[in-house]
Amino acid sequence: WPRTADWAGGELRLGGLGVRELAAEFATPVYVLDEDDFRARCAAWMGAFPDGDVHYGGKAFLAPAVVGWLRELGLSLDVCSGGELAVARRGGMPAERVVFHGNNKSVAEIRDAVRWGIGCIVLDSFQELERVADIARAFGVRQAVMIRVKPGVDADTHASWATGGENTKFGLSMASGEAAEAVRRVLAEPALDLVGLHSHIGSQIFDLDSFATAAHRMVGFLREVEKENGVTIGKLDLGGGLGVPYLPGEKTAPTPAELAEVLGAVVPPDMRIALEPGRSVVGPTTVAVYEVGTVKGRFISVDGGMSDNPRPATYGAAYTAVVASRASDAAPETFTIVGKHCETGDILVDGVDLPGDVRPGDLLAIPCSGAYQRSAASNYNLLPRPPVVAVRDGAARTIVRRETEEDLLRLYV
């Protein structure tokens, strides 16, 4: 639960506001983001890496308001599409604090980024190296770039989120010599300025040893190419990926400070470290609030589902839930919380103990709903996507408004 959560009188309060009041004002489903918690998590990252760069991974959840908080707190931003770039710009992030990722950025996206003066582009292939160089030349600028390297580390996580092995679409292989060749080509290209090397081993990782192994390999590789080419590169971006617990009693996640300690033992002090945490910054800050519509046997149906949270259906991700609108003394029973979509796989929580008297009109809260939920939400079955409401000091403000049927209809010709 986010840090301002409390349960006075059996009702969940966030940022000083009760969920009943929030649901009455903003309707459900709604994502409630605890702004103090978000800020504290950013501060923990900045405190752990005071001499480095902390780029928030915007893919986890992005909105102009979030960009404003990041800017204010000294973080930078990692974007992976023209759309995320547009939000970065709308939120007022200085161009030099934005890093652009992706294995197939379009020419239009690269042009837009270079024209804007983006801080860094992470090159993912030889073709992209040429494209970025051509575009930078056309604009008469020298574009700062990093090279994404495959460190050959298979992190212990869901196969969809492991990105550091040889067998991934991301980056250039260290083992095959591709990455070293990319370094030579970038250094030979006057329109490009090689400012660092990048690796990202995956997401939802609890094992700090995987980060240490990747860092160790990247340090060795960086020293090797520095020596071979007679240059100083000096910066290692080790990506994001620190995990967060979703369930009560799950293993606790390493803190940014613990990660800093482990990396500090591997990365020499003259090498600047950059990181890109997404989930560990925003995941735990946000609670999804749904209203119960029907209770039929063990199935509780709520007013959202796989369109606003695709993670259980896509990855088998596990969540928990509580009745957040009232206290109950009823004996617990095990329920399955399902959405309102037209398929059996539309499950939000597969087995959770809730008071046996749960009934229509109750509000259910699902914690740790900040990362890869609203940002990955769809309009499946033409459900409008829920809003995100930031709460702080007893005040609530919409930072992403609820979609309307009008919004949906606007797309049709």
Ligand code: LLP
């Ligand atoms: N940097 C790069 C290059 C990335 O690809 C990612 C995440 C991050 C940073 C941020 O990683 P984080 O700190 O959030 O783990 N949709 C999946 C997660 C996909 C992760 C994509 N890349 C999910 O719902 O769990």
